[in-house]
Amino acid sequence: MNTVEVKGLVKTFDGHVRARRGRSDQVRALDGVDLAAEPGEYLVLLGPSGCGKTTLLRTIAGLEQPTEGEVLIGGNVVNGLPPRVRQIAMVFQSYALYPHKTVRDNIVFPLRAEGMAREEREKKATWAAELLEIEPLLRRKPRQLSGGERQRVALARALVRDPAVFLLDEPLSNLDAKMRATARDELKRFQERVGTTTIYVTHDQAEAMGLGDRIAVLEHGRVRQVGTPQEVYDDPSDTFVATFIGSPPMNLVKRDGVLVGFRPEHLLPVENVVTEPRLTMPFQVERMEYLSGDRHVYGTITGIGAQTRVIARLPATVATPLEAGETHAFAVPSERLRFFDAESGNRTAPVPIADAAIGDAPPGDAP
């Protein structure tokens, strides 16, 4: 039995300006979403802003009612039920701590709403505070806390309810870059210790790859792909996922109705690609960036399809000297090539491609 499941979820919002004039201008924030989170799973909803990921989370929480479809928690349909009976806990992007209450009162608030006895809820609050190492802060008010401390208080408040599922809405986006890395690690360890199913919304692929057991990539209210971080990275189901995940994104080269895709780190100077078979192509270097030990090489490739600007990511171990303006033979292991339909963007069967010999299409002559 899945902890959380949504079936055929559709959510439409009225467009703001025209709705008044009686013309329907609806925005489909969710456009038929089917998704399930297994017990104990860390499921990340990833997508660009406006893709519907927060709407999906809020619909699961009960803060929004779906236009169509069902939300199931613990196997029961919870459509129409208010948030408080759904056995969920949510951490908001802003943490939404009650500013007038102390940390302790913030944490016990959901327990008091449940009507738990005083002693028991004090015990629970202390337990949660110990787990998240915020005991010294219990008497403070939220505005006396740093961003990371607020986040832990929000987690403690979510934790004490013993929810069936945690819903986290971009909880790291209000932290500075350094805190974010630490907090990400803490979040993961915390969830592993507690073992509660977690649904996590983010637009940051590094968070998604680092935290998720599985990642659901959303775009325009549709789920594009669900899979482990490795699956969505290595085997993207369409060009959206291929270019949204990965930094720099996957290179796509057009060739006779298909797009040939390969990751920047697999495009290396030919002498560094030892695996056979491999696809060789001439690469005209335009510009280089030196980023945390890697070389990002920007340039144009010809020969395997249309002339295309691509990026190659050379790890520090590749010492091949490269100069802007020179043309060098680069290669990609054939097993690393991915093929997409040029029309729909979906994955298609591999197409055999012959090596493009250097000198076949000199860069100056290319169309």
Add this chain to the structure above:
Amino acid sequence: MTHARSGPKPAVATAEGRRVKAGLADRDGFLAWVMLLPSVVYIVALVGIPFLLAIAFAFSDVTTGDPSFDFVGFRNFDEIFADGVFWRALRNTLVFTLVSMVLIVLFGKILANILVADFRGKWFVRFLVLLPWTTPVALSTISWLWFLDSIYSPVDWVLRHLGLIDANIVWLGQPGTAMGSVIAVQTWRLTPLAAVIVMAGLVAIPRDIDEAARIDGAGFWRRMFEVTVPLTLPVIAVAGLFGAIMTFTDMTVPYVLTRGGPTHSTDVLASWAYFRGIEGGDVGQGAAIALFLFPLLLAGAIAILRTVRRWEAQ
């Protein structure tokens, strides 16, 4: 030498450059005075001078018949203290102000919730809510006079037909109901103002916090009393302060509805000062009575503002 020569030269150049560009409107000090001047003149002419005049009159024997100014010391105060009506008016003022303030804040909070709620036809409800505030007082009080009329009152008519009362109630003719009526009309007048003030506080609460409380399992009342009200307490206090000051110094409603009657049971300090000083002609005593509004108002304003600051500091 070179230092001394090169020092002032660029300074002169920039000063000249600034004189070319900056007009009067760019000078904050000048603008501040221009903008403040009208209100300073207004406050001095219409608040400051009358206040000083009132203090002067309170220690004089000026009457409408004999405007010559003679200093008489505390005689006016001795006389008003000896008069039971003054103490009655003082007590009435406090009752009138306190009860009205509580009701204004209470109804203001409820109406504010209605103003921020999202439902079909909300523009019409908003219009109705704000109507009492926009109607001229003299006009609306006259319709209230009809409502509370001893013979033709539609309120009585409805109550009679519902079988709740046997005979018409003389709303404005009995001390208890007269005070109740005055308070009701004052509350009706000032509630929209309080509602708008509280509404400003309500919309300032982040939506996340209310949603977090929903998720945390809090029902309507718990969210209201543990989240919304504590977070809007400063603005509620401001609404209460406005209500209190506007009630404390006001005599319109008692004056139009009851003229302070029956037998001074709805006389407030302001109306009693007016009856004594203007209609009765004893300007000195009227001024002495009116002066009693000042310390109480000052104390009230300071008390409420201090509480607000303490809440904000927390």
